[in-house]
Amino acid sequence: MKKGVMKTLLKFVRPYRGYLILSLFSAIISIALTLLGPVLVGEAIDFIVDQHHVDFPSIARILVILCISIGVGAVFQWILALCTNKVAYCTVRDIRIQVFEKINVAPLRYIDGTPHGDLINRLVNDIDFIADGLLQGLTQLFTGVVTILGTLLFMLSVNPWITLVVVLVTPLSLFVASFIARRSHKMFQEQSKTQGELGGYIEEMLGNQKIVKTFSHEEEAQQAFEEINGRLYQCGQKAQFYSSLSNPSTRFVNGVVYAAVGIIGAISAIFGSLSVGQLSCFLTYANQYTKPFNEVTGVITQLQMAFASAQRVFKVLEEPSEQPDSRDAVTFRNVKGKVDIQDVSFSYEENRKLIEHFHLHVKPGQRIAIVGPTGCGKTTLINLLMRFYDVNSGEILVDDVPITKGTRDSLRRQFGMVLQETWLYSATVRENIAYGRPDATLEEVIAAAKAAHAHGFIKRLPKGYDTVISEDGGNISQGQKQLLCIARVMLSDPPMLILDEATSSIDTRTEIRIQKAFNKMMEGRTSFIVAHRLSTIKEADCIVVMNQGNIVEQGTHRELLEKKGFYANLYNSQFANQ
Numbered sequence: 067m068k069k070g071v072m073k074t075l076l077k078f079v080r081p082y083r084g085y086l087i088l089s090l091f092s093a094i095i096s097i098a099l100t101l102l103g104p105v106l107v108g109e110a111i112d113f114i115v116d117q118h119h120v121d122f123p124s125i126a127r128i129l130v131i132l133c134i135s136i137g138v139g140a141v142f143q144w145i146l147a148l149c150t151n152k153v154a155y156c157t158v159r160d161i162r163i164q165v166f167e168k169i170n171v172a173p174l175r176y177i178d179g180t181p182h183g184d185l186i187n188r189l190v191n192d193i194d195f196i197a198d199g200l201l202q203g204l205t206q207l208f209t210g211v212v213t214i215l216g217t218l219l220f221m222l223s224v225n226p227w228i229t230l231v232v233v234l235v236t237p238l239s240l241f242v243a244s245f246i247a248r249r250s251h252k253m254f255q256e257q258s259k260t261q262g263e264l265g266g267y268i269e270e271m272l273g274n275q276k277i278v279k280t281f282s283h284e285e286e287a288q289q290a291f292e293e294i295n296g297r298l299y300q301c302g303q304k305a306q307f308y309s310s311l312s313n314p315s316t317r318f319v320n321g322v323v324y325a326a327v328g329i330i331g332a333i334s335a336i337f338g339s340l341s342v343g344q345l346s347c348f349l350t351y352a353n354q355y356t357k358p359f360n361e362v363t364g365v366i367t368q369l370q371m372a373f374a375s376a377q378r379v380f381k382v383l384e385e386p387s388e389q390p391d392s393r394d395a396v397t398f399r400n401v402k403g404k405v406d407i408q409d410v411s412f413s414y415e416e417n418r419k420l421i422e423h424f425h426l427h428v429k430p431g432q433r434i435a436i437v438g439p440t441g442c443g444k445t446t447l448i449n450l451l452m453r454f455y456d457v458n459s460g461e462i463l464v465d466d467v468p469i470t471k472g473t474r475d476s477l478r479r480q481f482g483m484v485l486q487e488t489w490l491y492s493a494t495v496r497e498n499i500a501y502g503r504p505d506a507t508l509e510e511v512i513a514a515a516k517a518a519h520a521h522g523f524i525k526r527l528p529k530g531y532d533t534v535i536s537e538d539g540g541n542i543s544q545g546q547k548q549l550l551c552i553a554r555v556m557l558s559d560p561p562m563l564i565l566d567e568a569t570s571s572i573d574t575r576t577e578i579r580i581q582k583a584f585n586k587m588m589e590g591r592t593s594f595i596v597a598h599r600l601s602t603i604k605e606a607d608c609i610v611v612m613n614q615g616n617i618v619e620q621g622t623h624r625e626l627l628e629k630k631g632f633y634a635n636l637y638n639s640q641f642a643n644q
Contacts, residue, residue, distance in 0.1 A: 438611055448596060
């Protein structure tokens with residue numbers, strides 16, 4: 067249980083301190099009325115002198131007071147539960163919001179480098195564990211502290227010497243619980259970490275089942291799953307076992323306390339220093355006094371998991387955010403589309419060079435095709451243009467303004483992107499097309515769909531443009547998803563375009579029509595076309611041929627074929643058998 071975790075957690079709890087104060091007040095009233103019960107019962111016992119001497123009026127009066135105290139105590143107990151629930155779930159709501167905000171502003175480097183299943187596990191499961199632990203912790207904290215202090219005061223008023231025995235034996239219970247908690251905390255940390263690893267692996271396998279089955283990799287996938295699951299079983303079993311020792315150990319010590327009170331109290335009653343009613347009251351208080359220790363150790367597993375999960379969640383919050391825009395950052399508006407890449411160098415890892423001393427001048431309205439073998443830096447160049455990553459050295463300018471001097475949001479709004487990996491969300495076809503322009507009319511959406519040659523298949527859907535697409539477009543084909551993504555960009559009507567294998571999932575016939583639509587859309591717009599299928603970029607104004615992060619050739623399709631260089635070899639290798 068690190069101080070940093072507790073400090074961060076208290077920061078999230080602080081806005082709800084009013085509810086905490088009300089919870090504490092309710093706990094004091096509720097426990098005080100609960101502790102009044104044994105006193106009243108003890109007095110009632112003392113009014114029963116013998117078989118023929120019972121003070122019924124006094125007993126009746128005590129019963130009325132007892133019923134009222136129970137009723138009022140129940141009301142305040144309900145208020146306590148209400149307030150602690152409010153604090154716990156409002157706190158985890160705020161934590162979840164901040165974690166999601168952090169993911170949105172975190173550098174893409176962190177998102178790409180962290181298993182998505184692990185991030186999902188932190189955002190959902192780990193925060194749920196925090197909620198459970200926080201709820202239990204607050205309840206036990208308030209009721210436990212008040213109960214312990216209250217019972218001590220009541221016991222002192224009855225018999226200080228027996229109270230002293232109780233106080234002297236209690237530290238043994240605390241020592242046992244603390245010893246076990248320290249030993250099990252590291253195990254819970256390991257358990258939480260392994261749960262995240264397992265979640266990441268499951269998410270990876272579920273998203274790629276076709277590939278797993280295609281390569282008959284089911285057995286290997288099962289073995290890898292069982293290996294991670296086995297480690298989770300081992301650390302989880304150890305964590306639960308050691309944690310489970312605390313409750314019976316504490317109950318044993320508390321049982322010793324209760325027995326000591328009973329023996330000493332009975333001897334005192336025999337010698338007349340304690341009445342029978344007082345002995346009954348004292349035994350009840352001894353049980354009440356030890357109850358919080360039993361309850362805390364009973365939920366110690368949840369508390370340990372909560373703090374282990376909190377460490378994982380807060381680690382996300384500790385990650386550095388994307389460097390914010392400077393106060394004097396300019397806003398890109400209505401750019402002409404002039405792009406200059408000046409001596410740019412970039413690598414994802416320091417010891418692995420990718421793009422070095424890259425130069426490129428793009429005039430407004432030019433269509434720039436970027437080709438080259440896999441891993442040459444084509445997609446990386448797009449990431450740099452969009453400022454998903456910042457360059458290590460050099461500079462990229464749009465309309466003679468360095469992109470680092472402008473806001474990221476305004477820069478990205480100048481580009482329309484159609485990627486090889488399509489993304490649709492669970493919403494209607496119309497909402498997916500209008501993702502970049504939510505205020506677009508139905509007529510504008512239909513016009514964009516027609517331009518992207520998507521209108522035909524959309525009309526054949528059960529509800530047309532109001533058809534709800536399942537998560538990630540699972541109820542339509544890959545080619546249809548790509549058409550919707552193209553329509554989305556056409557509706558946004560940006561001044562610059564990025565097409566990254568935009569027609570890779572579309573049949574040849576549809577590709578020809580899409581290419582015509584693209585040609586129309588690219589008129590007057592600066593366009594960057596990343597392509598492996600070289601037949602799609604014949605009409606480009608300039609083809610940039612990349613290899614190992616550098617430009618090796620540059621020119622039109624015809625010029626590059628005449629050179630009979632790197633591009634000609636790539637082109638001929640694709641069409642050698644046609």
